[in-house]
Amino acid sequence: MTLEFPNRSRSFDETRNAVRFIGYDGMFEVPFFVEADALSRPDGIARSEAECLTAFDAACNSIHDVARKAYAPGRRRAYVLTATDFR
Template sequence: MTLAFPNPSRSFDRTRNAVRFTGYDGMFEVPFFVETSALGQSGAEPRGEDVPETRFLSAFDALRASIHDAARKAYFGGRLTSYILTAADLR
């Protein structure tokens, strides 16, 4: 099987300070997290509690193809229960 991303959903996980998304290997769900530091930050100071969350989700959307490529590479490097992608993974 190949890892696919048919569901475009993603969410911000405040506890992990990461964006969570899911891949699928056949019928198996594979959870992924992208650290916020990998998504970059603008120099502007956030205003309001939800601004950083929105910024990280927008950054994820802009980098979605690269993130999915990095996720496939991480997944086929060894099977784990979940995967955390860092800035090094997105280079």
């Protein structure tokens, strides 16, 4: 199966300081987090919760592409994408 993202919902996880979104491998739910630092502004200043969600929405397709590359079936309970994953 290919990792898909049919549901465009996302939320901000304050504890992790990251945006949470879900992928699906067939019927299996795969949780992902994008650290706020990976969504930081070009000037390096941290974003607020609302800015992180807006940045996620703007880069949603490329974030999903990075998530597909990071995904390995059955390997982890959740995947955390960092700024390094986007370089």
